[in-house]
Amino acid sequence: MKTREPVITVKNMVKKFGSFVANDNLSFEVFKGEIFGFLGANGAGKTTAIRILCGLSSPTSGEMKVAGFDVYRQTEKIKQNIGYMSQKFSLYEDLTVFENIRLYGGVYGMKIADRKARTTEMLERLGLTAYENRKIGDLPLGWKQKLAFSIAILHNPKIVFLDEPTGGVDPITRRQFWNLIYEAVEKGITVFVTTHYMDEAEYCDRASIMADGKIVALDTPLKLKEQYNAANMDEVFLKIAR
Amino acid sequence: MSRFLAFLRKEFYHIFRDPRTLIILFGIPIAQLMLFGYVMTNEVRNVKVAIVDNSKDDLSKRLSQKLLSSGFFQLAAIPTSESDYESLFRSGKVKEIVVFEPDFAKNLMKEGKANIQVIADASEPNAAQLIVNYTTAIVNNFTKAEFMKDQTPPGINIKVRMLFNENMRDAYNFIPGLIAVILMLISAMMTAITIAREKEMGTMEILLASPLKPIQIILGKVVPYMILSIVSALVVLALGMLVFKVPVIGSFALLLAEILLYIFLALSLGILISTFVDSQLTAMAISGFVLMLPSILLSGFIFPIKNMPIALQIVANLMPPRWFIEINRTVMLKGGGLNEIWPNTLVLMVMSALFIFISIRKFKIRLQ
Numbered sequence: 001m002k003t004r005e006p007v008i009t010v011k012n013m014v015k016k017f018g019s020f021v022a023n024d025n026l027s028f029e030v031f032k033g034e035i036f037g038f039l040g041a042n043g044a045g046k047t048t049a050i051r052i053l054c055g056l057s058s059p060t061s062g063e064m065k066v067a068g069f070d071v072y073r074q075t076e077k078i079k080q081n082i083g084y085m086s087q088k089f090s091l092y093e094d095l096t097v098f099e100n101i102r103l104y105g106g107v108y109g110m111k112i113a114d115r116k117a118r119t120t121e122m123l124e125r126l127g128l129t130a131y132e133n134r135k136i137g138d139l140p141l142g143w144k145q146k147l148a149f150s151i152a153i154l155h156n157p158k159i160v161f162l163d164e165p166t167g168g169v170d171p172i173t174r175r176q177f178w179n180l181i182y183e184a185v186e187k188g189i190t191v192f193v194t195t196h197y198m199d200e201a202e203y204c205d206r207a208s209i210m211a212d213g214k215i216v217a218l219d220t221p222l223k224l225k226e227q228y229n230a231a232n233m234d235e236v237f238l239k240i241a242r
Numbered sequence: 243m244s245r246f247l248a249f250l251r252k253e254f255y256h257i258f259r260d261p262r263t264l265i266i267l268f269g270i271p272i273a274q275l276m277l278f279g280y281v282m283t284n285e286v287r288n289v290k291v292a293i294v295d296n297s298k299d300d301l302s303k304r305l306s307q308k309l310l311s312s313g314f315f316q317l318a319a320i321p322t323s324e325s326d327y328e329s330l331f332r333s334g335k336v337k338e339i340v341v342f343e344p345d346f347a348k349n350l351m352k353e354g355k356a357n358i359q360v361i362a363d364a365s366e367p368n369a370a371q372l373i374v375n376y377t378t379a380i381v382n383n384f385t386k387a388e389f390m391k392d393q394t395p396p397g398i399n400i401k402v403r404m405l406f407n408e409n410m411r412d413a414y415n416f417i418p419g420l421i422a423v424i425l426m427l428i429s430a431m432m433t434a435i436t437i438a439r440e441k442e443m444g445t446m447e448i449l450l451a452s453p454l455k456p457i458q459i460i461l462g463k464v465v466p467y468m469i470l471s472i473v474s475a476l477v478v479l480a481l482g483m484l485v486f487k488v489p490v491i492g493s494f495a496l497l498l499a500e501i502l503l504y505i506f507l508a509l510s511l512g513i514l515i516s517t518f519v520d521s522q523l524t525a526m527a528i529s530g531f532v533l534m535l536p537s538i539l540l541s542g543f544i545f546p547i548k549n550m551p552i553a554l555q556i557v558a559n560l561m562p563p564r565w566f567i568e569i570n571r572t573v574m575l576k577g578g579g580l581n582e583i584w585p586n587t588l589v590l591m592v593m594s595a596l597f598i599f600i601s602i603r604k605f606k607i608r609l610q
């Protein structure tokens with residue numbers, strides 16, 4: 001599914017908070033159908049960039065297009081075409097699995113029949129069919145994360161933004177989570193993911209590494225390892241950070 | 243629209259599944275009604291007294307009877323010696339003791355005067371003062387009725403009428419005040435908390451990144467509490483009219499319109515608070531301590547504003563309930579109309595507009 005057709009174009013993106021520069025002149029493209037990793041230490045400016053691309057924050061300057069729409073003037077259109085999963089857990093604990101799905105389906109304007117068909121398919125795939133009427137608060141964290149991701153792509157967005165989706169989750173669940181990401185990519189969804197787990201960088205098609213608000217490296221994991229003469233992404237990251 | 247309805251349904255789930263919310267919504271109004279209606283009452287009713295009749299003549303017996311049949315007093319003890327008095331007060335068995343001197347009637351006939359001693363429990367000074375005043379008034383009326391039937395008494399006869407609340411009923415004060423306080427609690431506090439919760443949980447981000455417009459999100463949060471506030475206001479008003487017999491002399495429609503305006507104001511205040519805070523706890527603290535206490539103490543609900551020092555009067559004028567309580571009293575008790583309350587109505591409108599304006603500005607700054 002990998003193409004060279006850009007779905008996100010960012011040219012000279014700058015975001016300042018007062019005199020603090022959170023994003024310093026970022027330029028990159030994300031291609032349709034790829035998994036684009038956005039790596040960096042905490043505070044490197046990853047979340048700021050993702051928030052701008054999702055229309056949650058407005059940039060100071062630069063030219064940005066997401067799914068073909070302008071970040072300044074067409075945020076409504078962008079929101080219609082993306083899915084978003086934030087750092088914090090994002091489902092309602094006091095609602096059941098079904099009620100959460102119905103809420104998001106409603107908010108994204110999905111047709112009821114459409115939503116029902118996809119819900120059945122999704123719950124079966126996750127093995128959660130029996131838990132449809134359980135409250136989210138009663139489920140284990142790993143299940144919740146997988147569910148949150150599946151709900152974020154229920155409306156079949158062009159791009160899904162994942163902001164540190166696997167924080168605080170055990171390695172096995174993380175692996176399962178990445179399988180879900182691969183399944184999403186097979187359906188043609190582009191995945192934009194931030195993480196500070198360097199092993200996860202290996203799973204990306206291309207990875208960019210941010211430090212102090214700048215992109216310091218951007219390539220496939222393989223090429224990055226060659227370029228920095230490292231055995232794995234963790235070493236790449238340590239060499240760059242130094 | 244269907245997006246909005248999907249969101250609205252979720253809000254009702256939140257409300258009806260959270261015991262704390264339910265307690266605040268329904269428990270507090272009822273508790274406050276009970277508190278002000280039956281506990282914090284200034285009215286004298288069935289006060290426990292002891293009567294010591296050392297004379298036991300016809301006159302002292304009839305006067306005792308008069309006291310006890312007034313409805314204000316209830317005979318709780320008949321002490322036999324003075325040494326019992328203190329323990330009666332200390333144990334709280336009586337609040338007042340009335341002692342007739344020996345030869346009460348005889349002294350009154352012969353010398354034209356006789357003595358009654360009234361001892362009251364002044365560990366509660368306000369209550370003691372009230373009880374003594376009631377006792378004195380009953381004795382004076384009795385004397386007048388007994389001895390001045392045929393002659394016109396010299397001197398000035400003062401006739402008092404307490405206008406708008408002839409019987410000095412407490413409920414006339416607390417029902418209009420309570421509506422203001424309860425609505426502030428439900429509308430402002432609950433709105434602030436529910437929006438802060440969405441921020442705290444991180445779900446606000448998800449909603450903002452969805453195709454829902456910010457105005458839809460805010461309305462979705464506010465509409466359920468608006469409905470519940472209206473229900474709550476009607477319940478308190480109905481209980482006030484039916485149980486506590488508080489009249490609505492003025493236009494009922496006008497009163498309802500003013501209540502709606504005040505709910506709108508409280509909701510905007512709640513939204514404003516929520517733009518400043520990021521956690522439910524802060525939202526609760528700000529609405530609880532910064533808002534609730536002043537709106538009870540500085541609104542003229544309990545303490546008259548005219549008696550406050552100038553500095554506090556200025557603060558009091560910034561409290562929305564201060565203007566609303568005045569509206570309530572004017573419409574309910576005095577039968578006033580828009581002619582009398584338009585300045586207050588205007589103040590409430592200006593305050594609402596101001597809160598909404600600041601909220602929108604804050605919201606935009608946040609997004610940048």
